[in-house]
Amino acid sequence: MSRVVVIGGDAAGATVASNLRRTLPDEHEVIVLERTDRTSYSACGIPYWIAGDVDSADDLVARTPEEHRENGIDLRTGVEVTAIDVEAKSLALAKGDPLTYDRLVIATGAEPLRPDLPGIDGDGILGVQSLDDGQAVIDAMDRRPEHVVVVGSGYIGLEMAEACVSRGFDTTVVEQAPTPLPIVEPQMGELIADAMRARGIHLRESTAVTGFTLDDDGRVTAVEVDGESIPADLVILGLGVSARTSLAADAGLTRGPKGALMVDQHQQVVGRDDIWAAGDCVASIDRVTGDHVHLALGTHANKQGMVAADAIAADILDGAPSLTFPGVVQTAITKFCSLEISRTGLGEQQARDAGFDPVVASVVTTNIAGYMPGSAEMTVLMVGDRTTRRLLGAQIVGAEDAALRIDVIGTALASGLTIDDVVMLDLAYAPPFGSTWSPVQVAARAVVKAMAG
Amino acid sequence: MSRVVVIGGDAAGATVASNLRRTLPDEHEVIVLERTDRTSYSACGIPYWIAGDVDSADDLVARTPEEHRENGIDLRTGVEVTAIDVEAKSLALAKGDPLTYDRLVIATGAEPLRPDLPGIDGDGILGVQSLDDGQAVIDAMDRRPEHVVVVGSGYIGLEMAEACVSRGFDTTVVEQAPTPLPIVEPQMGELIADAMRARGIHLRESTAVTGFTLDDDGRVTAVEVDGESIPADLVILGLGVSARTSLAADAGLTRGPKGALMVDQHQQVVGRDDIWAAGDCVASIDRVTGDHVHLALGTHANKQGMVAADAIAADILDGAPSLTFPGVVQTAITKFCSLEISRTGLGEQQARDAGFDPVVASVVTTNIAGYMPGSAEMTVLMVGDRTTRRLLGAQIVGAEDAALRIDVIGTALASGLTIDDVVMLDLAYAPPFGSTWSPVQVAARAVVKAMAG
Numbered sequence: 029m030s031r032v033v034v035i036g037g038d039a040a041g042a043t044v045a046s047n048l049r050r051t052l053p054d055e056h057e058v059i060v061l062e063r064t065d066r067t068s069y070s071a072c073g074i075p076y077w078i079a080g081d082v083d084s085a086d087d088l089v090a091r092t093p094e095e096h097r098e099n100g101i102d103l104r105t106g107v108e109v110t111a112i113d114v115e116a117k118s119l120a121l122a123k124g125d126p127l128t129y130d131r132l133v134i135a136t137g138a139e140p141l142r143p144d145l146p147g148i149d150g151d152g153i154l155g156v157q158s159l160d161d162g163q164a165v166i167d168a169m170d171r172r173p174e175h176v177v178v179v180g181s182g183y184i185g186l187e188m189a190e191a192c193v194s195r196g197f198d199t200t201v202v203e204q205a206p207t208p209l210p211i212v213e214p215q216m217g218e219l220i221a222d223a224m225r226a227r228g229i230h231l232r233e234s235t236a237v238t239g240f241t242l243d244d245d246g247r248v249t250a251v252e253v254d255g256e257s258i259p260a261d262l263v264i265l266g267l268g269v270s271a272r273t274s275l276a277a278d279a280g281l282t283r284g285p286k287g288a289l290m291v292d293q294h295q296q297v298v299g300r301d302d303i304w305a306a307g308d309c310v311a312s313i314d315r316v317t318g319d320h321v322h323l324a325l326g327t328h329a330n331k332q333g334m335v336a337a338d339a340i341a342a343d344i345l346d347g348a349p350s351l352t353f354p355g356v357v358q359t360a361i362t363k364f365c366s367l368e369i370s371r372t373g374l375g376e377q378q379a380r381d382a383g384f385d386p387v388v389a390s391v392v393t394t395n396i397a398g399y400m401p402g403s404a405e406m407t408v409l410m411v412g413d414r415t416t417r418r419l420l421g422a423q424i425v426g427a428e429d430a431a432l433r434i435d436v437i438g439t440a441l442a443s444g445l446t447i448d449d450v451v452m453l454d455l456a457y458a459p460p461f462g463s464t465w466s467p468v469q470v471a472a473r474a475v476v477k478a479m480a481g
Numbered sequence: 482m483s484r485v486v487v488i489g490g491d492a493a494g495a496t497v498a499s500n501l502r503r504t505l506p507d508e509h510e511v512i513v514l515e516r517t518d519r520t521s522y523s524a525c526g527i528p529y530w531i532a533g534d535v536d537s538a539d540d541l542v543a544r545t546p547e548e549h550r551e552n553g554i555d556l557r558t559g560v561e562v563t564a565i566d567v568e569a570k571s572l573a574l575a576k577g578d579p580l581t582y583d584r585l586v587i588a589t590g591a592e593p594l595r596p597d598l599p600g601i602d603g604d605g606i607l608g609v610q611s612l613d614d615g616q617a618v619i620d621a622m623d624r625r626p627e628h629v630v631v632v633g634s635g636y637i638g639l640e641m642a643e644a645c646v647s648r649g650f651d652t653t654v655v656e657q658a659p660t661p662l663p664i665v666e667p668q669m670g671e672l673i674a675d676a677m678r679a680r681g682i683h684l685r686e687s688t689a690v691t692g693f694t695l696d697d698d699g700r701v702t703a704v705e706v707d708g709e710s711i712p713a714d715l716v717i718l719g720l721g722v723s724a725r726t727s728l729a730a731d732a733g734l735t736r737g738p739k740g741a742l743m744v745d746q747h748q749q750v751v752g753r754d755d756i757w758a759a760g761d762c763v764a765s766i767d768r769v770t771g772d773h774v775h776l777a778l779g780t781h782a783n784k785q786g787m788v789a790a791d792a793i794a795a796d797i798l799d800g801a802p803s804l805t806f807p808g809v810v811q812t813a814i815t816k817f818c819s820l821e822i823s824r825t826g827l828g829e830q831q832a833r834d835a836g837f838d839p840v841v842a843s844v845v846t847t848n849i850a851g852y853m854p855g856s857a858e859m860t861v862l863m864v865g866d867r868t869t870r871r872l873l874g875a876q877i878v879g880a881e882d883a884a885l886r887i888d889v890i891g892t893a894l895a896s897g898l899t900i901d902d903v904v905m906l907d908l909a910y911a912p913p914f915g916s917t918w919s920p921v922q923v924a925a926r927a928v929v930k931a932m933a934g
Contacts, residue, residue, distance in 0.1 A: 076853060081853060081854055082852050082853065326910065326917045327907065327908065328907070331904070354902075356907045359907045359908060359909050361909035361911045361914055363914070397523070399526060400526075432885060432914055433885065435888070435889045436888045436891075438907050438908055439889050439893055439896070440892055442905075442907065443892070443893070443897075443898060452784060452805075452806065453891060453892055454768075454780065454809045454825070456814035456888055457780045458636070459523065459525055461884070461885055464783050465780075465783065
């Protein structure tokens with residue numbers, strides 16, 4: 029018999045444990061150590077819970093600790109690991125005796141970025157990553173703040189801003205970049221800025237936060253920006269996340285971009301034959317550039333958990349692993365106010381930084397046939413490489429039924445298609461779904477034209 | 482100077498002519514001969530015009546004859562070609578002198594199948610392919626028929642049935658196969674049958690039409706099926722179309738499946754160096770099987786027209802063509818009653834016929850995250866090859882935001898991905914758009930499981 033210990037019981041960790049439990053004979057132990065008292069929840073659903081679209085935190089939980097235990101997993105909640113001794117193969121715990129392992133899985137996730145600014149630790153300055161964070165925001169909202177400031181306009185920042193305004197709060201978004209959602213091109217960001225303003229959200233772009241003013245009780249009263257104070261009795265941090273890897277770093281494990289753990293295609297930690305890692309704490313290969321990137325997304329966590337479990341089971345049972353994680357193409361999507369927004373692959377500057385010669389084109393088209401009732405505008409921006417004609421990325425901002433079309437481009441990127449290949453794809457057409465040329469093909473044709481011109 | 486003559490001014494023909502006119506110096510003539518007085522219209526929009534969703538036939542016209550002429554095309558309407566003399570390079574016309582060409586494009590389209598049954602030529606038995614056909618149906622509806630029978634339940638049959646019932650007519654659909662829309666698997670057809678009945682459409686499945694009863698004035702009064710009469714004072718034929726290639730056949734040109742013209746990757750008619758063809762009258766390569774198929778769809782017509790124009794311009798200007806038409810994967814989509822329906826690639830029997838060893842799995846999942854308001858069911862069926870693990874096809878039936886996801890599979894088929902590749906695609910996820918695993922990936926995982934089990 030052998031013992032697998034998994035640190036972390038959310039998407040990646042719970043997937044590893046569940047898959048191992050289904051695969052391994054009973055004599056092998058599968059233990060999950062979870063800091064909190066929650067497992068397998070949808071962090072992405074938190075803004076919708078806060079907005080009131082989802083009734084309770086319980087609705088966001090895919091599998092409770094009890095359900096995991098019923099499936100034969102030794103799941104231990106409220107257990108915090110304080111150190112990994114990779115030589116002794118032993119974990120120090122905050123309470124109680126150390127726990128030894130034969131094989132270890134690190135699935136410690138990510139944590140909201142809290143910039144080192146004056147006043148950052150004041151009361152009323154909240155991140156949104158765990159269900160406890162979500163509850164803290166809901167509790168703060170129940171005290172009816174007068175002014176909410178969201179710092180940062182990434183996906184979580186935007187979704188939280190909409191949740192705040194839909195609950196009736198005066199809401200300001202502060203963004204350092206010239207346009208919101210800086211992972212899309214500025215021209216797409218302008219469309220988002222327009223939608224924010226139309227929704228009554230105050231947008232302060234090109235604005236850097238320099239600190240937070242606190243009252244005598246240590247509660248936030250304002251966000252300081254470039255010599256000006258924006259009143260705020262609730263501040264939500266939407267600055268993204270960083271890999272939660274201090275444990276791994278202290279144990280001397282190899283880290284890459286943004287502190288994320290470096291793993292191979294079987295999710296094995298580089299340089300260790302008894303440690304795997306998955307989810308928001310690891311770096312992934314970008315399939316377009318070949319570089320490592322850190323992307324904290326549940327979609328990757330689930331796949332990586334599956335791949336890690338496959339590799340560990342093969343290792344224990346002396347088989348060969350059947351799965352590999354091929355990497356990511358940086359696909360992301362959100363709904364914000366009246367807009368659907370999505371992106372995949374590289375933007376223009378990213379493409380240039382990666383050594384490509386990017387050609388960018390954008391088109392405005394309709395989401396369904398222009399002559400059908402309810403047709404509305406959508407903008408598609410596409411990037412191709414002049415030298416190889418390879419497709420590099422795309423971004424979509426538009427009305428209903430716009431954004432999911434990004435998946436065509438995500439699939440094409442994974443397949444290494446050229447811009448010309450995209451033009452010739454056999455994509456679905458009927459008047460309630462679009463025009464004869466799919467919006468992504470209209471964009472591809474514009475890139476072809478820009479390459480020729 | 483040289484003269485290109487295009488027979489047919491709808492999607493394919495007009496695309497060839499427009500692209501040639503943009504590319505060729507003015508001294509080269511581009512002449513389009515169109516039988517009717519309409520050009521460049523959306524035949525797919527006709528059911529929506531008949532249903533009243535679209536105001537008028539004019540809304541379905543992308544470019545009028547006059548607009549084509551303003552673009553420098555010598556577009557002649559009401560001109561019917563009666564014979565092609567490929568040796569003399571001359572076209573006989575119904576009226577007037579023959580017209581010679583240097584290069585010929587055949588874009589004669591398709592025509593509704595009219596089975597050779599007793600009474601088929603009776604008044605009130607209408608196909609739906611051209612705008613004139615659509616007007617005839619609208620005129621017939623203005624006479625308030627008591628009973629409408631739609632024969633066949635392909636896409637047009639379904640869309641017409643919905644148009645009829647939405648305009649308040651008693652509507653029956655007669656389908657020879659055991660379930661409606663036989664190009665999807667029977668289990669998907671059952672879902673469509675349920676939706677038909679819920680919408681109040683009478684469905685007669687496994688029912689073969691044997692003829693039509695006409696009154697003394699030659700008007701239809703009933704559809705005869707297996708010894709029973711279904712009363713009908715308006716019959717709509719939804720039996721699909723065949724390539725309109727009698728002219729080409731008479732000229733001795735090579736035809737393939739369903740009489741469609743055989744062309745190479747540059748849309749040049751096999752065996753002729755001065756004749757090209759595009760659109761509903763040609764056969765295309767199926768990229769999954771490598772076989773030729775006949776698929777009459779505007780999406781292919783536009784691309785083939787573009788490819789033909791590219792090849793002809795290269796021929797005239799002594800250049801090399803830059804485009805090829807890679808073929809189709811049989812993607813199709815429709816909205817019917819409460820359902821969105823789509824398919825691509827091969828069904829189980831098609832896969833078996835093509836020599837694959839198909840493994841089929843289907844899953845029921847939700848269109849958006851299950852905990853979000855408005856989430857609804859969708860069914861995804863997927864087919865993979867046991868031997869090579871290659872993806873072969875998929876079908877989707879579901880609520881809003883379901884069917885367009887087929888484009889991921891269409892793209893994956895064009896790229897030759899395996900089922901395992903589909904599982905690892907980086908597809909968009911946020912709660913308003915789905916669950917962490919995209920529905921198509923849930924289906925792919927089910928196929929993987931079925932292959933293992």
